[in-house]
Amino acid sequence: MITTLLVANRGEIACRIVRTCREAGIRTVAVHSDADENALHARVADTAVRLPGAAPAETYLRGDLIVKAALATGADAVHPGYGFLSENADFARAVLDAGLTWIGPSPEAIEAMASKTRAKELMGLAPLDAADVTQADLPVLVKAAAGGGGRGMRIVRRLEELSTALEGARAEAASAFGDGEVFVEPYLEHGRHVEVQILADTHGTVWPLGTRDCSLQRRHQKVIEEAPAPGLSEGLAEELRTLAVRAARSVSYVGAGTVEFLVADGRAHFLEMNTRLQVEHPVTEEVFGLDLVAEQLRIAEGRALPKDPPRARGHAIEARLYAEDPARDWTPQTGTLHRLAVPAGVRLDTGYSDGDTIGVHYDPMLAKVVAHAPTRAEALRKLAGALDSAVIHGPATNRDLLVRSLRHEEFTGARMDTGFYARHLAALTSPAPDPYAPLAAALADAHGRSRFGGWRNLPSRPQVKRYEMAGEEHEVHYTHTRDGLTAEGVRIVHAGARVVVLEVDGVQRRFEVSAYGNQVHVNATRLTALPRFADPTAHLAPGSLLAPMPGTVVRIAEGLTEGAPVQAGQPLIWLEAMKMQHQISAPAAGTLTALPVTAGQQVEPGTLLAVVEEPSS
Known part of the structure; x- marks a missing residue:
């Protein structure tokens, strides 16, 4: 029996795992970076351990330090959460070699499925060879082989953009997952992202726990998810469940996992299998009346699942609340979260409490808000209403976008696909504030x-x-x-x-x-x-490019020097903040007259990055 569990993660998922463990009578150990010393997950666990000697963005990738912390605190099990090391077979093996219980599938199953390239081969598919991509193959998607969450992904529509996309995706994947391997696959413009939750025990039982639709995405990261996926024929839904079970059985899968598909023209295209708990698992929990973390713990202890899963009830929808500005290229926001409160009747999963600081080192998700109701229409109305009346005091968020998305006729009519925001973002972010x-x-x-x-x-x-x-x-x-x-x-x-x-x-x-x-x-x-006096940036030269957020200059375009000509839209500088790279491009054609930053430099919002002077008319 598990008595003490170390959570090898942070934020919302760490708090959520601690909550289940407390209900089960299991003691918990949190680990934290220096930046997270006062974070909620470190405060709610029974014990917190600082992981020394690593930069904040790298701390939760230090498997050696995490295993050492587990042994030092007397933990007998490790739960990886999602992201970071959750799909790292070497970490899982290190946990097991230390005599600890690993809350997840075997290292062999992770190795088979966590790499998207190997997973495709296992399912009889093969990615494109980047060297062989031609204009006829476009558009294509460059994708990280390890990890997920939209990091390490780039859509390529022009052949000349491929090398830059590969380079950027590799850098982002290496930073987020410690693995810079990427691959290329065809990009389907108008497909729906549909997935199947799997739960499997050590006795040969595999449950396919219905479907989820996760089509509303920004930067290839999910924003709104729901269960069950609406509008699927029963035949297609059954095919998805069958394929998911087949994928799980092909690697003797144990624990919670998700098999993801792109559905287009009534056909299912296998994407990947995520060998971990998903961010969107609450919608499945609400529909099936389960606690998936509790089920993971029972399975890790060797207990058997019943032959058949519980019956699904009603509909659940989850919205991810981010500290970001959707109208400004989804720019992450930082600062103090003064207050976060949602009405009773909806579920709030968060890693923040009032007064906490939203920093620059990690994903800007503040919370997940989940509504469950007998029908999809009722769940939509309930969630939109709860978000609309929520109290969110702090940096800018995507709350208004979420409310408008949930009420958009394309979404309410279940006609959405992964291109939803490409089509509707401008309208959804058009200012409609209260004039009074x-x-x-x-x-x-x-x-x-x-x-x-x-x-x-x-x-x-x-x-x-x-x-x-x-x-x-x-x-x-x-x-x-x-x-x-x-x-x-x-x-x-x-x-x-x-x-x-x-x-x-x-x-x-x-x-x-x-x-x-x-x-x-x-x-x-x-x-x-606004202050009574003039804007202190008013003296800046026209064409000044300022840092939109705090972060690190990770790259400057090759050969870029002061005095060089630049074209409109030409990438100049890449900033990394919250584990994502943000491209700063020339606003117009002209001459680069100033480049005061260097690679590796930390910058604050408003820092001058470059000046592009347009030719005089």
């Missing part, structure tokens, strides 16, 4: 500033405040009178430091206001109070 939010923010601020003062017995000029909202500047005016605050076009019913009530066209509207320095949240709208 800046006024509410200004009135709340005015109340806070005037609590110890009063009105003046003289005509008062309007007060002016400026806010940035959805990328645009808004100026609001209000006036102090002997009867209180007034503003043109509305009646101010109440103006407090936290609550403002306005009457607009005869209808009263309530605004809840929270301010954290110059950051203001008005209901679900995020604003930035």
